Amino acid sequence: MQTLTIIQPDDMHLHLRDGEALKAVLPFTARQMGRAVIMPNLKPPVVSVADALAYKQRILAALPEGSTFEPLMTLYLTDKSTPELVREAKAAGIVAFKLYPAGATTNSDSGVTDLFKLIPVLEEMAAQNILFLVHGEVTDPEIDIFDREAVFIERVMKPVLEKVPGLKVVFEHITTADAARLVMEAGDNVAASVTPQHLLLNRNDLLVGGVRPHHYCLPVLKRESHRKVLVAAVTGEKSHKFFLGTDSAPHAQSAKENACGCAGMFSAATAIELYAEIFENAGALNKLEAFASKNGARFYGLPENPRTITLVKRPQQVAPKVPFGNGDALVPMRGGESVSWTVEY
Ligand code: DOR
Ligand code: ZN
Secondary structure, eight states: OOEEEEEOOEEEEEOOOSHHHHHHHHHHHHHHOSEEEEOOOOSSOOOSHHHHHHHHHHHHHHSOTTOOOEEEEEEEOOTTOOHHHHHHHHHTTOOEEEEOBTTSSTTOTTSBSOGGGGHHHHHHHHHHTOEEEEOOOOOOTTSOGGGHHHHHIIIIIHHHHHHSTTOOEEEOSOOSHHHHHHHHHSOTTEEEEEOHHHHHOOTHHHHTTSOOGGGOOSSOOOOHHHHHHHHHHHHSTTGGGEEEOOOBOOOOHHHHSSTTOOOOBBOGGGHHHHHHHHHHHTTOGGGHHIIIIIHHHHHHTOOOOSOEEEEESOOEEOOSOEEOSTTOEEOBTTTTSEESOEEEO
16 A cells, blocks of 8 residues: 655644634644644734733643644734734744734734735834735725735735835735745745645535535635646645645534635644645645645744654545534534545554
């Protein structure tokens, strides 16, 4: 049987939530990832260093016994963030600030209304060498939801990179050929995370034959031509600029299967297996380790994980549902179907 041993991966974009939900989802990530970059969009959001350090303690307390998993903490950028906060964050070991344009996605109400008013804050991020993680979508109601990433590039991303050339930017969960091109053409201070869903699915998987609420996430799935460019980007000549970030974002089944369904896909249960499928289908399994375990660590200035994990080419059934605390259930990505790789734990 085909096996593949790689350096233990990191998930550079993860939603863990809090309380019972945190306890329910964390073990899935902790058993396959060495580290994860923890998104700060809690209710209320993680805006201060004290908030982040307290959240980190709750994550560590929720880990299974003996786990060596390390959460990498981030702060939620708001209109009130200051250069001082950036210095404080750096000193406390916070790895990044996350931009949610106000109204862009789940719990983004406290997000930034005008990024150009925060240029001094971004300049301090560059000076402190702390990363700037970007949810790259405009929220202007006049812009079609499928165009929001492409418009963001022109209206925000390019001008910001020009104004603050030393800023280290992760263009998060990219979904379009436009974003892949921007990253490939930018300097080495710009990289991107890519989710399993945006590499595996297109908007037909969301809308053909009935609305599939479990495939609804933000940025929304795009057309097949974009998916193909993303696969080419993560396996191609400039693939060192792209890395694993699942954006695994749990929502209760009842909140997904709803007249106004929440955005987010829970992929943490079989994340590396899904990526293995993607790289295998692209004939690029030899590039999986760099994408999953090296490129992100390098960009974040971290050592590679000391352990390895072994994937076996043996199909596994993905559970149709996973308990989510308080009697709720989660429907994982591929739930009730199979994934062609299995991690040997
Ligand atoms: O689909 C998404 N879900 N996209 C995001 O940007 C946020 C996330 C969440 O927190 O549920
Ligand atoms: Zn996210």
